Amino acid sequence: MTSNSDISGKKLAAGICGILLGALGIHKFVLGYNTEGLIMLLLSLLTCGLAAPVMGMIGLIEGIMYLSKSDQEFYNTYIAAKKGWF
Template sequence: MGTKRRSFFINLAPSNKLKIKKMDVIDENGNTVPNQESKRVLAGVLGIILGAFGVHKFVLGYTKEGVIMLLITILTCGMGAFISSIIGLIEGIMYLTKSDQEFVETYQVNHKGWF
């Protein structure tokens, strides 16, 4: 894996307290990775509630994985929904228990599609 750098801007307030205004995650190619906190929570909740349909995968931009979960549910006339629901539940809990930094590095920078 490549090295990741962080950039931040420091503001010295009149009270001489150090405040960090903004922090960006930069991947190994020098691209700024946007803050994904709201997607982490949204994807986690959707994984728990609608995991059988792969909605949490679509929210994160994993179209192929989302289509696979959706097709398993539809093509098995709902019988495969149990398996997809368990996968969604596990992934939803994993998303919600990770820190924001771990989530961004794992699912946005490294693009880990499953578990």
């Protein structure tokens, strides 16, 4: 298992990126979910921004979810189980 400070730092970085840069999928890349991050990024860019509000809302919700979980719950859900969406 990763150290508690690593988990806490990753949780904080992913949560803040999800809230601020959710439409670009940066929070997915922080967690190592490259496929999901690329989907969000390409949907936002290739639709000329039409899908960006939807992707931004997904990022906002996921960022809040990340930050509201305990470190152990975050680890179990997003690091160990690799839950990519919500």
